[in-house]
Amino acid sequence: MLPDKKILYILMSLQVLILSGMIASSWYPLYVGTEIRMKVYPLDPRDLLRGNYVRLSYDFSRLELDSIQNHLDSNKIYNFGEMVFVELAKEGDYYKTIALWEKKPSNTENIFLKTSIASYSHQYAIYLSAGLESYYTKSQKALQIEKDISSQEVYAVIKVAPNGQARLLRVEPAKN
């Protein structure tokens, strides 16, 4: 029996819809976001599915809970994948993490990054991921970035949308 064309259309549409959603949500911060710069601490691995990339670490990647304003509920157990917001403040040309929130406060003009919890310890530290930790590039360029890091500070240029969603634009050496 031949497959029904209508059903085939639906099956294809489902796949296209998923890809469109993925592309649209990736593009959203690039389109509406505010451009900021943050200091990064790279390391160069390889991803079998996605090729060469520089793995980046930010000042919010591992936060000592007593080193910032911590607005998380101290009685609550936070699990892997739960969303929390990181508040950023400008210091010179670059942004730094100043506070941690469970929900994004509405009465502030600061920039907030939506992050997910990778690991959490009540007393000491929290590990966060904002989806900005991988910068894909050619292996030669990845090596060049590694070299740059050993000799100078490197920054990530990021676009942050009003809802906290962010996309990494590029990685570049600090401006002298």
Added chain:
Amino acid sequence: MLAGFKRSQAFKKEIKVWVDDQIITEEQAHLLAQIYELDKDAPWYYQSNFILGGVATVLVLMGFILIISYNWDELPIWGRMLSGLVPLFFSYGMAFYFLNRLQKDAAELAMFAGSVLFGINIFLQAQIFNLSSYYPDGFLWWLIGALPAAIYLRSHLLGVVLQVIYLTWLILQLQNIQFSWLSPVFMAGFLYLLSKKPSWLAVVLHFVVIFYFLGNISTYFEPRPYDNRWFDASYRIFSLSYLSSYGLLFLLLLGKIGHDYNEKFRNRFTNLISFGIITFFFIYTFRESINAWGFMISPYIFYIVALMILIPNFNKIVPEVKFSAIIVLLILSVKLLFYISFPENAEGVRPPNALDWQIFASVLMNILFFIFCIGSIYIGITLRDKGLFMQGIFWLLVLALARYLDLFNDYLTSAVIFILCGLAIYFVNYLWNKNYATR
């Protein structure tokens, strides 16, 4: 050997048209196909041009991919996106093109390519936008998008590919101590595909997948790091017991839907699962196993499945399933007996390492296993099922050998047990000869 001739395929199509136009009958078409050997596959050397053509196409495509890769950083975002999306939409287009020409297999193949390219696009777009957020989501979306296509098209090839994707997703979930309710939904999808489209490769793969699926379910009940599980004795037992119960369930399913499968494969697979379940039982006749692993079988699902199989309506489906279910119930009954006999101590812990507990457990398990062997032989004789009969003999010898090595230092006990076992087998042999050997 005309099947390989260039025009033979056209002739085959022409015959089909004649039948459709009622110029000739089905029988005449069949006769023509036989005379001209159109029903036979062309020998491999006639197909070599197809193989060479395929290899050449792959090489050229690889070359193009390398050119794109070389210029990747210089390409604008839309250019990079199109490098993945164009082949995807081309596959979709080809699926419809072949469908319009009534070429079902080619249309399905194009849709298969489309579903694989769909997954590749997910990872490509992730790379283009530097996405690093929760990694297994890529596999999850791939499954959501492609599994319905595999089920609808009854594509076991795509089903196998997606089972590998599903397996990867499960392993990543386990590493992150996560469980998703979509996991059993996908599992049901794969099972449905297996029931509709027989594929031994998919069935074998399914049993690898199920091990991780069960581990994934265990994460829901007991979240703990995955890496520890392989070194955690209780988890191995947990997995084994669930794997066995799933084996039972699968046998039941095979009994119901297995008519689509090759009988040889069905029999071998049934025997393999039964063998696994009995081995699991046999392991518990060793005191060392009870000492090392405890008796921590999670019995709930196991029990439900075993009882389900023993419900009268299901009894007639597969005798081996029923028999395996009895074994499962035996193991679990002992477990429950222990549970009642050895209450928790003051620290709230049951004494699995107490010597008296181990001795009691191992003796009881040996008795039960012996009963099982004799039962297997007896049922084999009653049902005149040589497989069950030989199974009982085999396991009885294995048990005897194991205990022989165990009891080697205690000659008298060993001697008495072996003599009794020998007499029991002699009696069974007598029974067999009396009832059937002369018939």
